[in-house]
Amino acid sequence: MQPSLWRLLLRHRAVSLALLAVLVLFAALIVPEMIGAGSLKITDATSCSTWGASNQLKQDAYARRYVKRHGPLRNGATAPASVVTAINSGCTAAFGYDEADNVTVAQAIKGQY
Numbered sequence: 001m002q003p004s005l006w007r008l009l010l011r012h013r014a015v016s017l018a019l020l021a022v023l024v025l026f027a028a029l030i031v032p033e034m035i036g037a038g039s040l041k042i043t044d045a046t047s048c049s050t051w052g053a054s055n056q057l058k059q060d061a062y063a064r065r066y067v068k069r070h071g072p073l074r075n076g077a078t079a080p081a082s083v084v085t086a087i088n089s090g091c092t093a094a095f096g097y098d099e100a101d102n103v104t105v106a107q108a109i110k111g112q113y
Contacts (some may be wrong), residue, residue: 044106048091051105059084062105073109083109 009016042054042062051059063080072078073086090108094100103113 042105044104046105048087048094048100048103048105048108051087051091051108052095052100059087063087066106066109070106 003011042051042058044066046054046062060080063083066083067078067080073082075082077083077086086109087105090111090113091100091103091105093111094103094108094113097113099113107113
């Protein structure tokens with residue numbers, strides 16, 4: 001007689017429950033990340049790693065907010081493209097120093113990495 005999956009699960013209840021708990025935990029961790037990935041809002045405290053994973057629309061929106069809150073860059077630039085370029089330059093340096101998870105976009109703009 002060939003054992004069915006149901007019989008196998010009933011015969012080994014402890015292992016079955018442990019596997020079920022792992023699957024539920026995995027789903028509880030992954031599903032919210034997948035759902036919330038599109039709603040990421042970039043702030044001054046956003047890391048360079050997260051900045052690099054965000055799309056251009058979110059980067060431009062942050063650049064406009066940055067100029068409204070903090071004023072122009074050191075060189076006087078106020079265009080969103082200039083702010084994005086400053087962040088990209090700072091974050092590239094932070095990646096080079098292996099600090100991309102620790103350096104925020106506000107620090108990248110100021111060259112504090």
